[in-house]
Amino acid sequence: MTPPPAPLTLYGAAASGSVAVEAALTLLGRPYTLVEGATWADAAARDRVAASNPMRQIPTLVLPDGEVMTESAAILIYLADLHPEVRLSPAPDDPLRLQFLRWMLYVSSAIYSLHWIKPDVTRIGAPESARDAVVAAVHDRIAFCWAQMDHQLVPGRWLLGDELTVLDLYVATVSRFGPWRERFHAVAPRMAEVVRRVDEEPRLAALWRERFPQG
Structure with a gap:
């Protein structure tokens, strides 16, 4: 055993x-x-x-x-x-593997990393007095990056087709960060449909409810 x-x-x-x-x-x-x-x-x-x-x-x-x-x-x-x-990721020899790796790293570097700025805008040399303007600019950039991803993906039931992967979990989580889901839905409508399915996945319903209610 x-x-x-x-x-x-x-x-x-x-x-x-x-x-x-x-x-x-x-x-x-x-x-x-x-x-x-x-x-x-x-x-x-x-x-x-x-x-x-x-x-x-x-x-x-x-x-x-x-x-x-x-x-x-x-x-x-x-x-x-x-x-x-x-099967939460395409196998190394799966044709979808390249896009899987591309978008996992894109979410990490182009979107997630920007949230590091918001708690302390002096990290990028901005004065604290400019915090509101800096955070607004960060949110604009995040929205732009989500839109670019949405334009280049052709989702199926899930972001990469017929099988749920950790990319779906990653996007469903990071899209909950500010500027929140309302803007994500507006700029990334194709991905938004998939993310709604991730939100409703029965195996994760309790986790989302307890650990990250939708923003």
Whole structure:
């Protein structure tokens, strides 16, 4: 009898990018211990994760052997590839693999990364007095990037066709961040239809409700 997989430790927080990882672990049936803490707002949370991730950011995933993974896109790709039987990512020889990798990294670098600016606009050299203008500009850029992705994808039932992947989970999570779903629906109507299906996925309904009510 095959023993169950060893539990993982995930540093994360409600209403954050770590919820996409929680969604993937839920679909994979992988047990994990959640260490809760909003590192962008809580010094104690930053201190808790520091031993595993010197950047003091979430999500941070600690594997059973103690190895650490950071970066949400990398964690999601790794977990999906670790369990190919669940089919949460196209296989390396699948023609869809190129677009899968392209858009996973696009969401991470072109969209998710912009949210790092908003809690502290001085990170990019802007004065605190310009915060409202900077955040508005960031939201405009995020909307533009979602629109560009929407123009280039031809979704099926899911973003890449007939099978749900961690890309769907990633977009469903990151699109909950400001400037919120109303604007996402306006600029990315094709993806919005898919994201509504992800929101309604029965296996994830409790997770979305508890960890990231729709913004």
